[in-house]
Amino acid sequence: MKKTLKIVVLAKQVPDTRNVGKDAMKADGTVNRAALPAIFNPEDLNALEQALVLKDMFPGSTVEILTMGPGRAAEIIREGMYRGADGGVLLSDRKFAGSDTLATSYALSRAILNMKPDIIVAGRQAIDGDTAQVGPQVAEKLGWPQITYAEEIVGTEGDELVIKRRLEHGVETVACPLPLVMTVNGSAPECRPRHAKLVMKCKYAKTASEMQEAQEDYTDLRSERPYLNINEWSVADIDADDQQLGLTGSPTKVKKIDNVVFAAKEAKRLTADDRDIDSLMQELIASHTLG
Numbered sequence: 001m002k003k004t005l006k007i008v009v010l011a012k013q014v015p016d017t018r019n020v021g022k023d024a025m026k027a028d029g030t031v032n033r034a035a036l037p038a039i040f041n042p043e044d045l046n047a048l049e050q051a052l053v054l055k056d057m058f059p060g061s062t063v064e065i066l067t068m069g070p071g072r073a074a075e076i077i078r079e080g081m082y083r084g085a086d087g088g089v090l091l092s093d094r095k096f097a098g099s100d101t102l103a104t105s106y107a108l109s110r111a112i113l114n115m116k117p118d119i120i121v122a123g124r125q126a127i128d129g130d131t132a133q134v135g136p137q138v139a140e141k142l143g144w145p146q147i148t149y150a151e152e153i154v155g156t157e158g159d160e161l162v163i164k165r166r167l168e169h170g171v172e173t174v175a176c177p178l179p180l181v182m183t184v185n186g187s188a189p190e191c192r193p194r195h196a197k198l199v200m201k202c203k204y205a206k207t208a209s210e211m212q213e214a215q216e217d218y219t220d221l222r223s224e225r226p227y228l229n230i231n232e233w234s235v236a237d238i239d240a241d242d243q244q245l246g247l248t249g250s251p252t253k254v255k256k257i258d259n260v261v262f263a264a265k266e267a268k269r270l271t272a273d274d275r276d277i278d279s280l281m282q283e284l285i286a287s288h289t290l291g
Contacts, residue, residue, distance in 0.1 A: 001156050002178070004060040007051045008115055010108060010122035010135065011044040011065050011080065013073040040076045043123030045191040047184040051121045052084045052192065053153055062086045064115065068096055068107055074207045077230050081202040082194040087227055089115065090207055093234040095242060100250035101129070105137035107245060110238035112142065119161070120181045124149065132183070139181035146181040147174060151188045207232040 015036030048065075055061045065080040065088030067073050077088035091111055099107065112120065120139075125132035132148075139146035151166040160175040166185050204221065205228045206214075222228045235245065243249060270276045284290040 001159050001161070002118060003058065004062075005054060005058050005118045005178075006116065007054055007061060007063045008112060008117040008120050009044070009048050009051045009063060009065050009080065009085070010120060010138070011048065011067050011076050012041045012123075012126050012128075013038050013067065013069050013076045014041045014126050014128040015039075038072060038075070040079055041123055041126045041128075043125060043127075043184060043186045044076075045123075046186055046188040047121045047123045047182075048080055048083060048085065049189055049191040050150065050153055050182070050184050054119070054121075055084065057153070057155075064088050064117075066108060066111060066115065067091070068099070068104060071207065071209050071213070074210060074230055074232075078202060078205050079194075081205055081227075082199045083192055084195070084198065087205075087230065089231040089233055091233050091238070092207075092209070095235045095245050098247035098250060099245060100252035101131050101133040101137060102251065103245050103249035105134050105141060106249065107235075107238065107240060108134070109138050109141040110240045111233060112138070114233075114238060118178045118180075120144075120179075122181070122183050124183045124185050135181055135183035142179075142181070144179050144181050145176050146183070147176055148183045150182045150184045202227070204228050205230050 016039050048063075051063045055063050063080075063085045065077045065085050067076055067088065068091035071090075071092055073092070074090050077085075077090060080088060089111060091107055096103075096107055120135075122135040122138070124135070126134075136146055136148065147163050147165065149165045149167060150163050151171070152164040154162040154164055154173060156162060157175050160177050161180060162173060162175045163182065165172045165174060166187050207230045209232055210230075235242065270280060281290070
């Protein structure tokens with residue numbers, strides 16, 4: 001096992017699905033992200049914690065966040081830096097717009113080839129799609145082994161990383177050599193909170209586009225402190241095929257989103273009496289809840 005590791009965390013800024021309104025969809029079937037509050041995908045925070053655990057295990061290692069999205073997605077790179085990440089890369093280009101998991105994993109895999117990490121850590125799935133496909137697809141495109149449903153990094157055995165997986169009916173402990181793609185369950189430990197010193201240190205970290213839009217001149221500060229430069233890559237920077245990106249490279253099409261609200265109905269108090277239990281069973285069978 002290497003003494004230091006280069007770790008990349010795949011993270012996504014997602015719309016808060018607790019607040020889906022009537023303007024959540026565009027006419028072309030894509031999500032109108034501008035109309036929804038944006039948050040750090042929850043399971044990607046679990047993944048970030050596992051990356052930071054690795055960084056603690058191997059002093060001198062680095063953790064970078066890789067995300068794809070509009071300019072505002074740089075916020076989750078800063079959020080990662082506030083918790084211990086060293087920096088990150090934002091993939092931002094109009095040609096990425098409308099990407100499904102296939103096109104997204106292709107773009108991420110092209111960026112990863114530039115970053116040359118030893119291990120990739122990602123959340124199991126994003127709350128806006130719930131597909132759990134991007135991490136495994138990235139592994140397939142890179143030709144790397146993958147460990148899914150990871151819950152805890154147990155340690156090392158020789159040149160292999162030992163990881164505990166949380167499965168439906170129990171746990172499994174596996175070992176795998178690097179390079180490796182690992183996707184992390186929401187049952188894994190929560191991410192450590194922001195560190196006040198890191199917030200003060202990294203609050204001016206921005207992409208070049210953010211600097212231009214804000215019309216702020218921190219050139220001298222950014223020269224003195226290179227960690228304040230968040231890399232921003234376009235399609236040209238990752239040498240990608242335009243036909244495999246965005247809507248053109250996405251065979252999946254979202255036709256409709258329904259906002260389902262569960263309303264409380266009348267309550268019914270039951271006793272342990274056989275008649276009450278028989279009545280409940282008949283009601284559940286009649287409503288096709290059972291049977």
